[in-house]
Amino acid sequence: MSSFFPDLTLPIGVFDSGVGxxxxxxxxxxxxxxxxxxxxxxxxxxxxxxxxPGMVRDFAFQIMEFLLQQNASHIVVACNTACAAALPExxxxxxxxxCGVIEPSVAVAAAATRNGCVGVIxxxxxxxSQVYQSALQARGLTAWxxxxxxxxxxxxxxxxxxxxxxxxxxHYLKQHPEIDTLILGCxxxxxxxxxxxRVLGNxxxxxxxxxxxSDLIAHSLNGSSTAAALPPGKTVHxxxxxxxxxxxxxxxxxxxxxxEVISLDEHLLSAKTK
Amino acid sequence: MSSFFPDLTLPIGVFDSGVGxxxxxxxxxxxxxxxxxxxxxxxxxxxxxxxxPGMVRDFAFQIMEFLLQQNASHIVVACNTACAAALPExxxxxxxxxCGVIEPSVAVAAAATRNGCVGVIxxxxxxxSQVYQSALQARGLTAWxxxxxxxxxxxxxxxxxxxxxxxxxxHYLKQHPEIDTLILGCxxxxxxxxxxxRVLGNxxxxxxxxxxxSDLIAHSLNGSSTAAALPPGKTVHxxxxxxxxxxxxxxxxxxxxxxEVISLDEHLLSAKTK
Numbered sequence: 069m070s071s072f073f074p075d076l077t078l079p080i081g082v083f084d085s086g087v088g089x090x091x092x093x094x095x096x097x098x099x100x101x102x103x104x105x106x107x108x109x110x111x112x113x114x115x116x117x118x119x120x121p122g123m124v125r126d127f128a129f130q131i132m133e134f135l136l137q138q139n140a141s142h143i144v145v146a147c148n149t150a151c152a153a154a155l156p157e158x159x160x161x162x163x164x165x166x167c168g169v170i171e172p173s174v175a176v177a178a179a180a181t182r183n184g185c186v187g188v189i190x191x192x193x194x195x196x197s198q199v200y201q202s203a204l205q206a207r208g209l210t211a212w213x214x215x216x217x218x219x220x221x222x223x224x225x226x227x228x229x230x231x232x233x234x235x236x237x238x239h240y241l242k243q244h245p246e247i248d249t250l251i252l253g254c255x256x257x258x259x260x261x262x263x264x265x266r267v268l269g270n271x272x273x274x275x276x277x278x279x280x281x282s283d284l285i286a287h288s289l290n291g292s293s294t295a296a297a298l299p300p301g302k303t304v305h306x307x308x309x310x311x312x313x314x315x316x317x318x319x320x321x322x323x324x325x326x327x328e329v330i331s332l333d334e335h336l337l338s339a340k341t342k
Numbered sequence: 343m344s345s346f347f348p349d350l351t352l353p354i355g356v357f358d359s360g361v362g363x364x365x366x367x368x369x370x371x372x373x374x375x376x377x378x379x380x381x382x383x384x385x386x387x388x389x390x391x392x393x394x395p396g397m398v399r400d401f402a403f404q405i406m407e408f409l410l411q412q413n414a415s416h417i418v419v420a421c422n423t424a425c426a427a428a429l430p431e432x433x434x435x436x437x438x439x440x441c442g443v444i445e446p447s448v449a450v451a452a453a454a455t456r457n458g459c460v461g462v463i464x465x466x467x468x469x470x471s472q473v474y475q476s477a478l479q480a481r482g483l484t485a486w487x488x489x490x491x492x493x494x495x496x497x498x499x500x501x502x503x504x505x506x507x508x509x510x511x512x513h514y515l516k517q518h519p520e521i522d523t524l525i526l527g528c529x530x531x532x533x534x535x536x537x538x539x540r541v542l543g544n545x546x547x548x549x550x551x552x553x554x555x556s557d558l559i560a561h562s563l564n565g566s567s568t569a570a571a572l573p574p575g576k577t578v579h580x581x582x583x584x585x586x587x588x589x590x591x592x593x594x595x596x597x598x599x600x601x602e603v604i605s606l607d608e609h610l611l612s613a614k615t616k
Contacts, residue, residue: 112387118499120584218506221495225392232492235509310394 076302079104080285081140083131086114086224087314088256089146090323092169093303095282096144100289102298106138111309111317115220116149117191117254124193125154132158132166134306134332140164142289144281146255148190152197165288172280173251174203180273181249187212187272189240190253191220200253212247216240216254223256226320228263237263244268251275259321303327350576353378354559355414357405360388360498361588362530363420364597366443367577369556370418374563376572380412385583385591389494390423391465391528398467399428406432406440408580408606414438416563418555420529422464426471441559443551447525448477450554454547455523461486461546463514464527465494474527486521490514490528497530500594502537511537518542525549533595577601 080100082093086109093107108131110116116124128150135143143166145151145158151168159166177186186209188200195215204211219240222233237260244250250272252258258276265274304327307314311331318325354374356367360383367381382405384390390398402424409417417440419425419432425442433440451460460483462474469489478485493514496507511534518524524546526532532550539548578601581588585605592599 118587120587123584217499217501218492218495221492221499225491225495227491231513232510235513236506239505239509310397313392313394 076104076106076138076304078139078141079106079304080142080144081106081108081135081138082144082146083108083110083128083135083150084147084255085109085116085149086111086220086256087317087321087323088220088223088254088259090318090325091255091258091276091278092144092146092281094323095278096285097301097303099282099286100301102301103289104301105303106135106140107303107305108135109305109307109309109314111224111307111314113308114224115191116147117193117217117220119193121153121193121197124150125157128154128158129161132162136162136164142167142285144285145169146277146281148194148254148277152194152199167281167285169255169277169281170199170203170253172284173253173275173277174200174207176280177204177249177251177275178207178209180275181209183246183248184208185210185212185245185247186249186251187214187244187247188251188253189214189216189219189257191215192217194253200251212245214240214244219260220254220256223259223321224317226317228259228321233260233263234266238267241267247272249273249275252277259323305329306332308332350378350380350412350578352413352415353380353578354416354418355380355382355409355412356418356420357382357384357402357409357424358421358529359383359390359423360385360494360530361591361595361597362494362497362528362533364592364599365529365532365550365552366418366420366555368597369552370559371575371577373556373560374575376575377563378575379577380409380414381577381579382409383579383581383583383588385498385581385588387582388498389465390421391467391491391494393467395427395467395471398424399431402428402432403435406436410436410438416441416559418559419443420551420555422468422528422551426468426473439562441555443529443555444473444477444527446554446558447527447549447551448474448481451478451523451525451549452481452483454549455483457520457522458482459484459486459519459521460523460525461488461518461521462525462527463488463490463493463531465489466491468527474525486519488514488518493534494528494530497533497595498591500591502533502595507534507537508540512541515541521546523547523549526551533597579603580606582606
């Protein structure tokens with residue numbers, strides 16, 4: 069498969085199971101306005117959070133291979149479940165830099181906490197993998213973790229500002245200990261940030277991986293594409309689902325997609341890599 | 343593709359986007375103990391409820407074609423969203439009888455209601471299609487319809503007996519008018535039946551398409567395979583997702599799968615029909 073985007077010079081490839089990674093994409097675009105981006109949403113197979121790690125790993129490799137064929141200069145795995153399942157392997161196999169969302173978020177949380185007690189919410193798979201808990205404990209911090217299986221569905225259904233969101237967020241956070249920092253350990257969750265804020269109050273600092281990762285990448289690329297004199301970059305969106313449905317969901321959650329959206333049959337990915 | 347199941351003589355093919363149709367399968371097995379069944383769960387592509395009708399129609403045709411190749415004698419479309427999107431077309435193109443879940447449910451509800459006011463809950467796509475409302479109104483009944491986008495996710499996450507289920511069902515049903523009958527217009531919802539009962543109280547009769555459809559089919563097959571003297575039939579389950587995950591979800595919701603489970607790459611379906 070040759071590049072779909074001959075005009076899209078060395079894009080930064082960003083991928084997620086669905087629309088959640090748009091939080092990361094938007095933070096990156098703000099910090100690197102002259103860069104080109106290729107955003108890959110695997111909406112035909114979302115959610116990853118309850119799928120077996122081996123299956124999520126296969127999906128991640130298929131998508132990484134596709135992004136490399138499109139000449140991605142960097143790959144951002146904007147999906148916590150995929151990072152938990154496969155990040156070290158993805159890094160090992162990629163000829164270009166691969167950045168995940170877990171370590172940057174933990175580093176920001178470690179710098180933010182005052183009482184040393186950090187919470188993390190994520191999908192079942194992310195929480196079960198213990199990656200966040202281990203990384204926090206390795207820094208001498210106390211970790212509280214809560215799986216929130218219904219929250220990704222809220223976002224993918226476009227219900228970010230809904231009674232359903234209020235009910236469910238309140239439910240998942242009702243028994244947290246004395247944390248002063250909470251990692252939103254799923255790229256979908258920043259869309260629910262105002263609900264989480266309302267439920268927890270101002271005493272708890274929220275850490276969004278979108279900010280953590282975009283800071284890190286913008287820092288590492290500093291000087292190459294942030295120059296204000298450069299023309300603005302382009303973004304192309306690829307979805308394995310329906311392009312209109314993708315635009316619709318993105319708009320519902322307040323992350324309107326401006327660029328081109330291409331619907332790619334996910335079968336093409338697996339046919340090629342099987 | 344030849345038949346996977348040479349020993350499974352003329353099975354009744356039952357399909358759904360996920361585990362919801364197991365309610366229909368189990369009701370059918372009880373009434374037709376000597377019949378063979380092939381249950382197809384398109385778990386790789388669940389949920390159908392927010393996908394565009396054209397996409398759901400394509401999936402339904404792929405699955406029907408697969409079931410016909412496996413020599414299905416009857417096809418039961420145990421998915422309201424697929425029925426709403428494609429049932430008349432499926433019936434037109436199938437050489438064997440095809441039965442949906444909407445008309446049988448409406449017929450049962452029409453017989454059950456005393457005050458003529460019938461409610462229906464379903465996915466966004468089912469409710470938006472107006473198929474239930476039109477069918478109820480055509481019988482001179484008053485229809486109240488409520489889309490419940492999060493309920494399928496509760497079932498597919500195995501959260502049928504959970505605080506999340508209680509919160510969400512209470513939310514969706516809080517503003518119903520004076521209905522005395524409620525159609526569970528999604529084959530996933532019977533798994534939430536006890537929660538719905540608790541929320542509505544005994545004054546409202548619940549109509550499950552599982553009962554409605556199985557009664558109809560058992561009646562039409564009466565005398566052919568219900569004879570007590572026949573040996574018990576077999577059931578094979580096909581999932582487009584992971585077989586272990588399918589067994590796990592089925593067990594979580596109290597619909598343990600006893601028979602063989604085969605994981606079929608859904609790409610095979612579309613590669614063949616495209």
